[in-house]
Amino acid sequence: MGIRRPRQTRHAPSSARDGRHAGTTDPGSPLSSAPVPAPIAQGAKPLAARGDSRDLASGVKRAAGAGGSGMPLVRIRGLCFARGERVVFDGVDLDIQRGQVTAVMGPSGTGKTTLLKLISGQLRPDAGIIEVDGQNVHRLSHGDLYRLRTRMGMLFQSGALLTDLTVFDNVAYPLREHTRLPASMIRKLVLMKLEAVGLRGARELMPSELSGGMARRVALARAVALDPMMIMYDEPFTGQDPISMGVLVTLIRQLNDASRLTSIVVSHDVRETAGIADRIYLIANGKVMAQGTPEEVDAAGSDWVHQFMHGEPDGPVHFHYPAPELESDFLG
Amino acid sequence: MLEPLRELGRGGLDALAGLGRGHLLLVGILMGLPQATARPRLLLAQVFNVGVLSVLIIAVSGLFVGMVLGLQGYHVLSQFGAAQSLGVMVAASLVRELGPVVTALLVAGRAGSALTAEVGLMKATEQLSGLEMMAVDPVKRILTPRFFGGLVSMPLLAAMFSAVGVLGGWFVGVGLLGVDEGAYWGQIQAKIDFHEDVVNGVIKSLVFGVVVTWIALFQGYDATPTSEGVSRATTRTVVHSALAVLGLDFVMTALMFGD
Numbered sequence: 389m390g391i392r393r394p395r396q397t398r399h400a401p402s403s404a405r406d407g408r409h410a411g412t413t414d415p416g417s418p419l420s421s422a423p424v425p426a427p428i429a430q431g432a433k434p435l436a437a438r439g440d441s442r443d444l445a446s447g448v449k450r451a452a453g454a455g456g457s458g459m460p461l462v463r464i465r466g467l468c469f470a471r472g473e474r475v476v477f478d479g480v481d482l483d484i485q486r487g488q489v490t491a492v493m494g495p496s497g498t499g500k501t502t503l504l505k506l507i508s509g510q511l512r513p514d515a516g517i518i519e520v521d522g523q524n525v526h527r528l529s530h531g532d533l534y535r536l537r538t539r540m541g542m543l544f545q546s547g548a549l550l551t552d553l554t555v556f557d558n559v560a561y562p563l564r565e566h567t568r569l570p571a572s573m574i575r576k577l578v579l580m581k582l583e584a585v586g587l588r589g590a591r592e593l594m595p596s597e598l599s600g601g602m603a604r605r606v607a608l609a610r611a612v613a614l615d616p617m618m619i620m621y622d623e624p625f626t627g628q629d630p631i632s633m634g635v636l637v638t639l640i641r642q643l644n645d646a647s648r649l650t651s652i653v654v655s656h657d658v659r660e661t662a663g664i665a666d667r668i669y670l671i672a673n674g675k676v677m678a679q680g681t682p683e684e685v686d687a688a689g690s691d692w693v694h695q696f697m698h699g700e701p702d703g704p705v706h707f708h709y710p711a712p713e714l715e716s717d718f719l720g
Numbered sequence: 721m722l723e724p725l726r727e728l729g730r731g732g733l734d735a736l737a738g739l740g741r742g743h744l745l746l747v748g749i750l751m752g753l754p755q756a757t758a759r760p761r762l763l764l765a766q767v768f769n770v771g772v773l774s775v776l777i778i779a780v781s782g783l784f785v786g787m788v789l790g791l792q793g794y795h796v797l798s799q800f801g802a803a804q805s806l807g808v809m810v811a812a813s814l815v816r817e818l819g820p821v822v823t824a825l826l827v828a829g830r831a832g833s834a835l836t837a838e839v840g841l842m843k844a845t846e847q848l849s850g851l852e853m854m855a856v857d858p859v860k861r862i863l864t865p866r867f868f869g870g871l872v873s874m875p876l877l878a879a880m881f882s883a884v885g886v887l888g889g890w891f892v893g894v895g896l897l898g899v900d901e902g903a904y905w906g907q908i909q910a911k912i913d914f915h916e917d918v919v920n921g922v923i924k925s926l927v928f929g930v931v932v933t934w935i936a937l938f939q940g941y942d943a944t945p946t947s948e949g950v951s952r953a954t955t956r957t958v959v960h961s962a963l964a965v966l967g968l969d970f971v972m973t974a975l976m977f978g979d
Contacts, residue, residue, distance in 0.1 A: 505849075508852075508853055510852060510853075534855040537852070537853055537854070537855040538854075540853065542853040544853075545846075546845055546846050548845065548847050548849060548850030549847075550850070551845070561856075562856075565854065565856050566854075566855065607850075610854075
C-alpha cells in the first residue's frame, strides 16, 4: 500500500480560527497537543495556531477544487427507504462534493445514521440510486463493495473499537488486514495516526480505559488508517465535553483539508457542525428541507429551518409530544 | 376471530425466515473455514475459549455423573448377581449417551451462552458494523473461528467427560462398594466396541458441536442490538440448544443402535 503524503493547506475552520475551540484549550491539558494532524506532527505549525483569518467561503472554493473533478463523490437520486410502516426517506436527492465537509443535519430520528449506512452499503434502499465515486453501491458484488469500503472510513457514534484489542492494535487492524506492510512500517503508521489525534501515549491502553472522547479519537485514527478518499462521521460531537468537542471539531476540518478527504458529518449539533461545514443538508420528514452553505441555510426563509438552526422551542416543530391538556391529566 | 390465525401464520413465517437466515449464516461460516485455517492463532484462541475454559465444569460433572452411575448401577446389577458388570454399564452409558449429551448441554450453558452474549454485544456496540466498514467480513473473521473452536472442542470435552466418569464409577464401584477391579476394567475392555460405541459417540459429539455452536453464533448475530435483545438471545441459545441436542440424540441413537 502506498502512503499518500497529506497535502498541507492553509485553510482552517472559522471555529478554530476565532479561538472558540482549539485556541481556548488549556496549554497544560493533555489535550492541548491533540489536534495535530500528521503533517503538523512533522514540523508544521498547528493550523489552529496560525491565526488564519480568511473567511469560510474562500475555504469552500479551495476545498471544492481539491478533488480535481466536477463530479460529486457521492450522488444520491430518488432515495426511498422505509422501516416497516415508517418512511425514512421519500425521494431524497443529495450530492457530496469532493474535498468538502458536508453536514447532514436534522432532528433526532430523521434517518441521518441510516443515510450513512445506505451510502456505505450496509443497508439497501427500497428505491433510488446511491453512487460513490461513480459506482452504484447496491449493484456491486460483495468483493467490490468491500474493495470500495477500503477507501471509505466511518467514525461510529460509539467509536466501535474492538474491545479485546489495545488502542495500538485497533488502529493497526485495517493495515494488518489489507496490506502486507512489515510490522515496523505498520508501527510507524499507527504512531503517526495516533499522534494526529493526540493519543500516541495511550497506545497500550484498552478501550475500556478510554473516555468517550478518547475512544472517538482512536476510532478516528483507525478510520483514516488506510488513507481513505472519504470519511463519514456519525454524531461525532454527542456526549463530548467542551474541550474534546473543540478538539474533534478542529480535527475533522484539519484532517479533511490536510489529507484531501471528503467528509460527511451527520450531526444535530448546529453550531459546531455549521462551523466546519462547506455545505449543509437539512433533513426532516423524509425530505431535504434545505441545502446550501451554512450562510445560505441560515438565511433561508423557512420557519422550520430557522427554528432548527437557532434551536428555538416554538415554531413548526413542537417540543411536546401531542397530549391532552395538562389540567385534565392532573385533575381529571 | 381471524386474528389468532393471523398471529399463528405470522409466527410461522418469522420462524421460517429465521431458519433461512440461520442456514445462510452457516453457509457463510463454512465458506470462511479455508480463510480461517490460514490464521491458526485465531482458531487456537477460540479452542481455548470454548474448550479449555470448559474443562473444569466438564471434569467435575463427569466425575459426579460417573459416581452416580456407579452407585445406581451397583444397586440394580447386584440384584441380578451381575455387579461385576458394573464397569461396562458405566462405560457404555457414558461413551454412547451421557458423554456426548451432557457435555453438549454443559457447553451450551457455559460456552454457547458466552458466545451469544459476546457476538450480540459486538453487534450492539457496532463492532460488527465497524468491521464491515473496514472491509472485513465479520462472519469470516469473528464467527468462523468460534464455530471451529466449538466443533473441535466438543468431541474432546465429551471424551474427557466419559473418561473422568469411568474413573468416578471405578471410585464408587471398586473403591467403596467392593467390585473386583480386574472385572471392572476387563469388562470394559471386552465389551466396549471401538466402532459401535466410541466412534458413534464421537459422531454424536461432532454433530452436537456443530449444532450448539451454530445456534449460539446465530442467536448472537441475529440478536436485537439492545441489552434486552442480547439477554433474550442468550436464553434462546440455551433452550434451543438443549432441545436440539436431546431431539437429535434420539434420532441418531435410533439410526446407530436401532438395528
